[in-house]
Amino acid sequence: MSDLPQFRDAIAAATETLGSLSSLEAPMVEAADLIEQCLRAGNKLLVCGNGGSAADASHFVTELVVRFAKERRAYPAICLASDGGLLTAAGNDYGFDEIFARQVAALGQSGDVLICLTTSGKSKNVKRALEEAKTRELKTIAFLGRNGGSTIGMADVDILVRSDSTARIQEAHQLLLHVLCETIESRLT
Numbered sequence: 001m002s003d004l005p006q007f008r009d010a011i012a013a014a015t016e017t018l019g020s021l022s023s024l025e026a027p028m029v030e031a032a033d034l035i036e037q038c039l040r041a042g043n044k045l046l047v048c049g050n051g052g053s054a055a056d057a058s059h060f061v062t063e064l065v066v067r068f069a070k071e072r073r074a075y076p077a078i079c080l081a082s083d084g085g086l087l088t089a090a091g092n093d094y095g096f097d098e099i100f101a102r103q104v105a106a107l108g109q110s111g112d113v114l115i116c117l118t119t120s121g122k123s124k125n126v127k128r129a130l131e132e133a134k135t136r137e138l139k140t141i142a143f144l145g146r147n148g149g150s151t152i153g154m155a156d157v158d159i160l161v162r163s164d165s166t167a168r169i170q171e172a173h174q175l176l177l178h179v180l181c182e183t184i185e186s187r188l189t
Contacts, residue, residue: 121152
């Protein structure tokens with residue numbers, strides 16, 4: 001049987017990254033509070049990201065709309081990365097940088113929360129979504145990686161996973177999103 005050093009290296013790196021997340025408790029509390037206030041008020045969550053972060057956004061929305069760990073009412077959440085027709089029309093007509101901002105303009109209302117995921121913090125379309133959300137008085141949460149890039153400080157709450165590995169950042173984001181699901185379910189049921 002051959003050796004698989006990537007397996008051991010990945011486990012070691014993931015363990016290190018996940019171990020660093022305990023420093024994020026304060027922004028996680030802030031994020032949970034914003035989401036709880038939003039849902040209690042009858043508002044909705046809008047969630048976006050690109051590539052793997054788009055998949056994580058969709059996964060998070062699915063856990064909220066369907067259920068995470070227990071039976072409860074459906075929570076209103078929309079993944080802005082899910083509609084291929086809408087994304088390609090907005091990209092074609094307004095440019096890729098506007099694909100999420102255009103949806104925030106159409107769907108976002110004061111009291112809603114926009115949750116953005118970007119492992120680099122450099123996604124122009126995520127930054128534009130955050131800008132549009134501010135003009136429409138949405139609260140905002142940004143899940144970031146690396147040093148937060150040019151997106152750091154744009155959201156009401158930044159949740160920054162300090163790692164240089166996209167894979168480790170995405171794994172950490174998924175864990176943090178699951179913690180929010182569990183927290184929201186425990187608070188609202």
